[in-house]
Amino acid sequence: MLITSLIANLSIGAVDIEINEIISILKKSIGVTQGSSALTPNDVVLTSIRIPRILMGVIVGGSLAVCGCCLQALFRNPLADPGLIGVSAGASLGAVIGIYFNTFLIKISSIQASLIISFLAFIFGITISLLIFKISTKDGKPSVAKMLLCGIAANSLVGAIIAFFTYMSSDSKLRSIAMWGMGNLGESTWEKILICSLVCITCCFMLAKQAKLLNIFLLGESEAFNLGIKIEKLKKKIIIFTSLCVAVCVSFVGPIGFIGLVVPHAVRILIGPNLKSLIPFCFILGSILLTSADLVSRTISIPSEIPIGIITSIIGAPVFVYLLIREQDRVFQ
Amino acid sequence: MTYKATNISFSYAGKKILNKASLEIQPGEIVTILGPNGCGKTTLIKILSAETKPDSGDVHIEDKKINKIKSAELAKMRSVVSQKTNMSFGFPVKEVVEMGMNPYDQKTTKESSSKIRKILEEYELEKFKNKNYLQLSAGEQQRVNIARSIVQLNQADTNQAKYLLMDEPTSSLDIHFQVKLAKNLKQLSNKNVGIGLVLHDINMALSISDRIVLFSSKKTVEFLEKPFWEKLPVSLSMLEQAFKSKFEVIRNQEKVFVTPSFKDVRS
Numbered sequence: 001m002l003i004t005s006l007i008a009n010l011s012i013g014a015v016d017i018e019i020n021e022i023i024s025i026l027k028k029s030i031g032v033t034q035g036s037s038a039l040t041p042n043d044v045v046l047t048s049i050r051i052p053r054i055l056m057g058v059i060v061g062g063s064l065a066v067c068g069c070c071l072q073a074l075f076r077n078p079l080a081d082p083g084l085i086g087v088s089a090g091a092s093l094g095a096v097i098g099i100y101f102n103t104f105l106i107k108i109s110s111i112q113a114s115l116i117i118s119f120l121a122f123i124f125g126i127t128i129s130l131l132i133f134k135i136s137t138k139d140g141k142p143s144v145a146k147m148l149l150c151g152i153a154a155n156s157l158v159g160a161i162i163a164f165f166t167y168m169s170s171d172s173k174l175r176s177i178a179m180w181g182m183g184n185l186g187e188s189t190w191e192k193i194l195i196c197s198l199v200c201i202t203c204c205f206m207l208a209k210q211a212k213l214l215n216i217f218l219l220g221e222s223e224a225f226n227l228g229i230k231i232e233k234l235k236k237k238i239i240i241f242t243s244l245c246v247a248v249c250v251s252f253v254g255p256i257g258f259i260g261l262v263v264p265h266a267v268r269i270l271i272g273p274n275l276k277s278l279i280p281f282c283f284i285l286g287s288i289l290l291t292s293a294d295l296v297s298r299t300i301s302i303p304s305e306i307p308i309g310i311i312t313s314i315i316g317a318p319v320f321v322y323l324l325i326r327e328q329d330r331v332f333q
Numbered sequence: 334m335t336y337k338a339t340n341i342s343f344s345y346a347g348k349k350i351l352n353k354a355s356l357e358i359q360p361g362e363i364v365t366i367l368g369p370n371g372c373g374k375t376t377l378i379k380i381l382s383a384e385t386k387p388d389s390g391d392v393h394i395e396d397k398k399i400n401k402i403k404s405a406e407l408a409k410m411r412s413v414v415s416q417k418t419n420m421s422f423g424f425p426v427k428e429v430v431e432m433g434m435n436p437y438d439q440k441t442t443k444e445s446s447s448k449i450r451k452i453l454e455e456y457e458l459e460k461f462k463n464k465n466y467l468q469l470s471a472g473e474q475q476r477v478n479i480a481r482s483i484v485q486l487n488q489a490d491t492n493q494a495k496y497l498l499m500d501e502p503t504s505s506l507d508i509h510f511q512v513k514l515a516k517n518l519k520q521l522s523n524k525n526v527g528i529g530l531v532l533h534d535i536n537m538a539l540s541i542s543d544r545i546v547l548f549s550s551k552k553t554v555e556f557l558e559k560p561f562w563e564k565l566p567v568s569l570s571m572l573e574q575a576f577k578s579k580f581e582v583i584r585n586q587e588k589v590f591v592t593p594s595f596k597d598v599r600s
Contacts, residue, residue, distance in 0.1 A: 073422075076419075076421035076422075077421065078421075078422070212435075215424070215428075215432070216432050216435055218420060218421055218422050218424070219418060219419075219420050219424075219429070219432065220415075220418050220419035220420055221419075222379075222384055222413075222415050222418075222419075223415065223418055223420075225382075225383075225384050225404070226382055226384065226408065226412065226413040226415070227408055227432060227433070227435045227436060227485065228404050228405040228406075228407065228408030228409075228435060228436040229404065229435070230404050268422065272424075272425070273422035273423065273424055274424065274428065
């Protein structure tokens with residue numbers, strides 16, 4: 001399914017490219033075959049736009065799903081998602097501040113401005129989640145329930161600050177803020193992909209290493225402690241790696257809802273709650289969902305694009321409700 | 334060579350739960366804690382297992398302070414059956430039982446699989462082994478928890494001292510499994526496992542215990558020693574004080590049974 005989705009993403013768009021041509025462009029770009037050195041428009045579309053965009057979709061979709069899956073295990077709640085630990089709200093605030101003060105970023109290219117906005121989003125995302133972590137920690141022990149409540153409070157406070165900036169913004173900035181808030185894979189560049197893949201893949205790998213311990217954590221904190229798990233260390237690891245991963249994702253592509261909530265849920269219903277298999281499957285399904293949503297967002301109203309956040313919510317919400325109704329007895333025992 | 338809690342005091346929300354309580358479990362000994370609701374039995378089990386830190390007092394296993402023992406090592410020395418579990422997302426029964434192997438960080442071997450199979454058979458869980466834990470009845474879940482704690486002990490080195498702490502392990506079990514558990518606990522104590530139990534069933538306590546520790550609501554701790562049939566009539570007033578109820582003692586040769594007096598109810 002992932003491969004089909006990737007091929008469809010490479011081939012379909014404002015300009016349709018035949019599969020044979022895709023293969024020859026790919027061969028040419030990695031130097032397997034010699035061709036004319038001049039770049040055709042399709043070369044540029046594929047190597048500078050579609051491939052970075054697809055790779056970003058794979059990394060971000062997979063990472064958000066893995067983080068959602070681990071946070072649901074940490075909070076031991078099927079309704080937890082990356083938004084709960086305040087990292088998405090913090091990143092949104094950083095981005096909004098970046099967009100609002102964009103005119104002060106004197107004479108820099110749009111790519112640099114976009115990187116600065118991403119950097120601000122990352123810093124704010126991490127700061128807010130660390131702040132929540134700090135407030136919820138007493139005597140070195142993070143309280144998961146307190147963290148959940150602090151996350152809700154932070155989301156509300158940050159929402160108000162964003163609303164204030166939105167209210168104060170000019171029409172053009174208002175549009176930029178609104179567009180950023182709906183998520184966009186269109187500004188993916190190779191530099192961003194490099195940073196994003198390094199951080200996210202490392203974090204996902206570290207989270208996957210905790211799968212066995214997280215499984216036992218799901219028995220309950222007392223049971224996990226009695227079975228020799230260092231609970232506080234485990235909680236800290238999960239919070240740090242998910243915050244870092246989500247902050248990077250949100251800072252580069254904006255907040256994308258539902259992937260972190262729906263994907264773990266759907267995969268859990270299909271293969272059960274064991275995180276050893278749940279984490280890799282979440283990565284794959286998250287990637288499929290986000291790249292497919294991106295394909296829809298690019299092609300549904302050519303030549304314009306619908307923001308990907310709208311598509312993930314339109315697909316995600318009904319699927320989520322369907323799964324809840326189908327599995328309510330099993331999930332909410 | 335003991336599991337020892339000395340002068341444990343613990344308060345919660347301004348209320349004194351334990352006041353200089355002491356308890357000792359020798360290897361191979363079954364010690365039962367009896368007492369009314371809210372007297373601190375569960376708190377003592379949590380302090381013994383190192384899950385809760387006392388305000389004052391110490392817990393030692395084999396002369397080592399419990400908070401100095403690494404959590405993975407501690408999990409090889411003692412296993413715990415809590416009063417209730419709080420599992421989210423239902424795992425299959427077999428996987429829950431296998432989690433007892435966690436402290437040993439080893440791959441499933443023929444030997445460990447056969448131990449797990451035996452435990453599943455022992456507690457008649459074979460037919461549920463692929464069923465979601467959360468879909469089981471309370472009694473079936475309790476059997477799974479007991480099986481998991483025994484797997485945790487069974488994997489340990491036979492030369493190492495081992496202890497089993499159980500907080501009301503029979504609260505949801507039917508008579509058949511209560512008897513099975515009692516037999517199983519005796520077998521474990523014969524293999525030198527020290528067992529600390531919280532029970533509400535006084536007669537089960539009298540049948541299987543080597544010593545009974547009686548907690549009263551006034552935070553005093555009394556000990557009932559063997560032979561119970563000789564000493565119980567003397568200790569009856571302690572029981573009556575602790576539970577604020579009248580008891581009747583029925584003696585049958587060397588056995589003694591205690592039953593709450595339902596005279597007032599009958600009239």
